[in-house]
Amino acid sequence: MHYRISSTNPSSRLLEIDFLLTDLSASTVELQLPAWRPGRYELQNFAKNIQRFEIFDNAGKPLAFQKLTKDRWRVQTEGVSALVARYTYYSNVINAGTSFADDRLLYINPVNLCLYADDRLREPCTLELAIPDDWQIACGMAQTAPNTLHASDFYELVDCPLIASPDLQHIQYEVDETRFHIWINGNIKPDVERLRHDFSRFSETQIRLFGEFPEKDYHFLTLILPTAFYHGVEHRNSTMLVLGPNDEGEGLYTDLLGVSSHELFHAWNVIRIRPTELLPYDFTRENYFTTCFVAEGVTTYYGDLILRRANVFNDAAYFKEFQVLLKRHFEPNGRAFQSLTEASWDLWLDGYDKGVPNRKVSVYHKGATVALMLDLHIRRKWNHTRSLDDVMRIMWERFGKPFIGYTLDDYRAVTEEVAGESLDWYYSRCIFGNEPLETLLNDYLAFIGLQLEYDTTDLVSTPSVLLVQLDDPAGFENRYRWLGEIRVTPSQR
Template sequence: MPHYHLSFQNPLSGFLQIRTSIEHIATPELYLQLPAWRPGRYELQNFAQKLQGFAVLAPDGSPLPFRKVTKDRWRVETQGHQALEVRYNFHARQMDAGGSWLAADFLYVNPVNCLLTAEGQEQEPCTLALDLPEEWQIACGLPLSGPHTLEALNFDHLVDSPFIASATLQHQVYQEQGILFHVWFQGDCTPDWTQILPHFQAFTREQLALFETFPVKDYHFLNIILPYTHYHGVEHLNSTVITLGPAEQLMLPTLYKELLGVSCHELFHTWNIKQIRPQEMLPYDFTRENYFRTGYVAEGVTTYYGDYLLARSGVFTSEQYFQELNTVLKRHTVDHGEQNLSVADSSFDTWLDGYKPGIPDRKVSIYHKGCIGALVLDLEIRKATQNARSLDDVMRRMWQEFGRPGIGYSEEDYQRLAEEVAGISLENYFREMIFGTVPFEKWLTPALAYVGCTLEKEPAVLPYESLYGFRLNPTITTASVIGYVAPDSPAAAAFSVDDELIALNGRKLENGNLVNLLKGQAEVEMTLFRQKTLKTVKLKPDGTVHLPQFCVKKNPTATAEQQANFKQWLKQEFTETIQPAQA
């Protein structure tokens, strides 16, 4: 049984001291493996770069010879010893929902970042002992086998169970269907439990009704609330880590909405990806890329349900839900990547560049395009079955036929189940929306019409985006620097990304006056710096609305049948009742 021990000497350094005791060795060589990536983010992260002072010791404390054979794999000469200890420091200074962080007042660890395993002992039960101040609590999905000691069934169980330890954890519990759901907060915040718990209960109840059974015995929402703007969430076996900020705004509408959205999203992952897993990831191989093409299921469907179920459970109004949906549309249409790579192929490429912008117009997000695809599929199934069935039935069968028995699914399995539930062929949908590069509005517009809604295509708020097809870099506020140029737009023949605009028709650009100087203008002359060289170019509108924004809205002329379909879909009346103001 591997035993792990974690301590820290100087929190200000960020270094954790980690010891791993390995027993029952029967070979002259032993291979040690540190994960190269973590579930929930499908790219290599090379955690070994954060290790310092790596050593392997015999039971008597003498060093054993070892050699690194890959970036995160070591070969140890055991010299006949049946036990050994591995020691190293780990730099825990990554504050997001997938990282680890050491501070004077709390410790947060994702074990997948920093714990290694001995080859051949991955399925052995293991313990993790934490050397912590006596008064500190531990928030974690793992059970305690002793004071400050966590116990796991195997290595996968251990590294899929992050924890927070501190003396200032805030904790409440709610219960649904006899299952305990723990909500933990770490940070300088004041949670309004009278608001939080009923909302969490509502979306939890809706998810349990959808899937009918829950994969795990209990669940933990591990929230780290930060003193600065931040947003991130990561799913785990029976928990999630959520990092949000700024702390003083936790219960204000904008940030509280984010807390609800990410919490509902991550809970849905307990079924979808933690249990309903693509066959390429069953089991996880932490040593290399695990390529898969069904990110539109793993993340796209989850993104759809994350906000949709908040509306269906009554936590969001339909208008609040549409605000979130329109944000997804805005993020999806930030460039023209949909023209060049399908969402299935973009899923395969998460291991390449899926979590950074990459070159212009290369790919789509499995979250955003996948969410749109899930919405369309849900409404297509409802239309084909006169609301008798929906995407709920597909996901329930995915859970029953693949997740619960621990069988990996293929993209053919997902399409087959969708067609069986719909009772019709969905070949065109999958060929165009999932495996193709057809514009999303071709499918979304008629799908929304079924529930009395429209997809509005409107000009961008900033006139130069619509007229000429360029955006400024929003991260540069001291100058007007080109951040994006739409293909086949007037700007494409004049600008390059990173051009610094200096003047318009001879007038200096300053203090955000570009919009005002464009008023009443058509053809304009722009002066700019490109690679420190001064240039002058001309721009002329071509009559096309470039970089439009898309919005989902209720159709004021929706028929009674469409309004009834809307209620079947969202469990809300088409016309919302306006609550009277409180006296």
């Protein structure tokens, strides 16, 4: 499968795509456009952005075709050995999951606009870009020829976004045998040495946690906008980040660190440690699963914690972000009706919308909160000799590294193995239940000398969540070990 993408009139925001499919033998071929993208568990119906759609044989003769669904076409290919689908895609939105073009930027998420045939998903793909010779390409795919990228199959192709521009800034660093690339497009001049230092620290800390990195290279693809924005999406050996405004200074840098650490953790957790329901992805419909509180909640918990462990954040910076996390759950959703498993399932319904009052919880915010409680429960029982780190290492070794997928029962079994006891209470109250968690959370926060309180001085508005540090030497010692320690198993030393 070969794709050629161009933008002959960038101001129109139209991308022109030629899709070449060869070695045809059947009398008909069905072509499918993805209806959603991994990392965003909602139907986005990318076909709505297709403006013009035509199909030809390899001699340029039009082929008859019929639209079967909103994003599927059946092509008559009797006596035809190859076809070219030629279509335009309207790309007028910039976020971490879209595509966009202007006169100095070509930004592509192939999952938005690349057709496929069901029985050809495992075949190699090439993606050719019609761009000026002086433009750079930032992408996790291998570049096999000028302006041409190669993917081992369609799954790799659509998991590798790209930025092409003459204005890219490129910063590199290495940790062990992995080379990391920071690509930045936007009107900022970063402190290169600070970026390299801080990214190296949190990358190394995450690799120490798991013991190894899944890829030989990794790319932070970053678009900086003049307007306020915060969005990141994980991919196989890259992440797509869109941030702004470009004049926010230290706030923008903190956002960049936070989203980058979060997305890098996904390189293990969900890219490789993946729910079995998502293996392989079915791009035509909803892929329901109940463990997004693991995929996103655990990742959200570790994203900022890793920055503190790596000494990129100090205590004050970390607890500021920690309080924001607690506020986002307890102020609007602390008494919502849904459980975390229901919220995971219903991401496909309204997981990214505000929704009706007191109905749903966030797999990100509540998921991170209950991950914290599980971590502190294990640490308290085992005096920090075991922790959630051990859970994630086992999940990597048993499910991520062999890439076989895990179920909710698998995750529960691993957590109970590490805890050394049944966790019926935890799953009943925190995962399957919907009870308010303030009292239970405060029991665990007290172990690390912290407490969640509500500021009720303003009786008109919703009480604000405050994170308070207790004057408790034992709590301070436990907090120090929780924030600073990654215990390494003998096999990893």
